[in-house]
Amino acid sequence: MSSTSPTKRLRKHSQNEFISLMISSKRLPSSSYSQITDLNLSNLQLIKIDSFPFEVLPKLVSLDLSYNQLMSINSDWSKSHENFVEKLNISHNKLETLIFLKDFKHIKQINITENLLGNNEKFLSLHLCPTIEHVIDSNCDTIEDNQLKLDQWLQIIETKIDRLWSMSYYDKYKQESSNDKNGHIVKKLLDDFHHAMVKIFEKQSNFSQIHLSPLANYLIGNKINELCLSLPKVQTRKTLKTYLTSDFNDLMNIKPNFEPVKFLRCHHTSDNDLTSISVRMSAFEPNVSNHLLATCGGQKICFLDCDTSEVTHLYEVSSLRSTTMPIGRKIKDKNERPNTEYFSCLCWIEIQYEKEPLHVLAVGATNGHIYLLSHKWKIMFGHIELPNSSIACLTWHASDPSTLVIGSYHSVRFLNIQSYIDRLGSFIRKKTSPAAQFDYIDSTAFVNKISSxxxxxxxxxxDSIIHITDLFFYSLSKHNIPLLVGTSSGLFVIQNQTPMRLTFPKSMCTVGEYIESIRLVDSQSHLIAINILGFDQICCFDLEQTLPNQQLHIVLTLPNPYRQIATKIAVCLTNNENDLMPTMSFECIVGSDHGSFYCHQSRMNQVNRKIKKPLFDNKRYEIVWPQVKNVTPPSILSASLNDNYLCLTTNNNLICIYKRK
Incomplete structure (x- = not known):
């Protein structure tokens, strides 16, 4: 209720005192205050609220209970009548729980500054009231951090808790609920399950001491009731399905997104020694419908047609000689290991050239050499040597196709390769038809050592060692194109010629910050995904909101299997043209150390670029490896994804091609 004149201000103060008194005595006149929209009950020395007359305040949208001595609010204080409160201020009180919000269906903003609330109460309030858009704590909006913790909570509920129930408690509860007439055994069983749930949560640093949170125990109780109610009421037939959870039955009816097409060994044809050959990376040719895939590993670069699952062409270097060692006479050692240098990374670019675009593939090797290839013209037209280097990652500049960016050891180098692009153009003009196989153009006129x-x-x-692991350009605008740099010690950005570290939110506790890969999720929402070695989540952050304060603005996280070997993830945005509400949906593929891969499907409603209620569908796919004699399943080193195919590469020379159903 707003007021301007002194008389109205006095009347408002009197109303507040009267309402406060009537709340405690439960004698509020039913015909009063039906037009009040804003109600200030601050500084009234209120200690507790047992009930509140929302039924006589039908238009109340803002309620201020700040600066009181509130120690408790009855959890059912609004149960008797629906309230329409959108803004609630309970700051500067002595409240320990937020359970009393459970019947608030319209609340958008809540101020909880200066209370006795634990961290668990704060983020779980978003689950209790999904309409909340702002959580004010200590005079700042903390909803992002709270949303991140809530996402982690929900992922544990959806994966570990449901699995624990189905594997260890479902059958026991079903059996005892029909035999235990007094319910003592059932109560003990559910108490045990409750305790097991709490232990699972408290293994995570974000959820420590959760057993002390009234709101957490309330929501855990709701989850247990939900699981119990999911049991079939009447068992008409005793079949296998009656002993499985409804979630499992639903899963059985879901067809996999991908079906295996073919497993290839093209980087090494012998089965005798597969452990020394790893297919490091793969990438689909951009913006074409022929589904051409390039792979690199060992001393070979292979081009595969996914439609036919056959190798169309390959480029091979008989010996990748290291430039980090001096070249000279050397006594041959019979016990010397064979050449351990290999092709380590690759990337495509599309260059506009005259009437049609050119697709150029850059491939880097651990001996510091970079090769430029054109699949269409079957030539290797560029060979660049970076002495004393080992190429870990490559990318092309987002606005300048003549600039190739190299990650090597602890350095990032920008190379101008316009002379090689011109060389390819000259070759194309002279040729009327592509060569039958790969040729190397005479390089006497070119120096393969170019300056950065x-x-x-x-x-x-x-004194710690840092290594560059991945590179990614993102165009925020025509003149603002920062370069994200993944390293073994965190995420950096090069903007305005100065590298800066991007820190993680304080609420996130990571084992380490070894960035494995950086992938674009959605350009409109500036959403970027990174996966971290040894961390059990894939983090998606808004780059635009991250840069001002140099702290990752985490929007959502995806569950991620623990790995000991770095894996390059694949992300593909999916279309939702039939949706009534603006949505963003994408798939994320990540490999595992143990012969499997994970497919994460995420769907998020967007309102004014703000993501609401993310939905997750996470599936684990076991790979039936053909003719693998090793006891230990191979590890997935990289994943590539487009609209039709998924390609996985492994550390035992296999290329696994899957087709989307």
């Missing part, structure tokens, strides 16, 4: 136009060195500020 820009070099950036990264360090931790101490």
């Amino acid at each position: 136009t820009q070099v950036y060195n990264f360090d931790n500020g101490d």
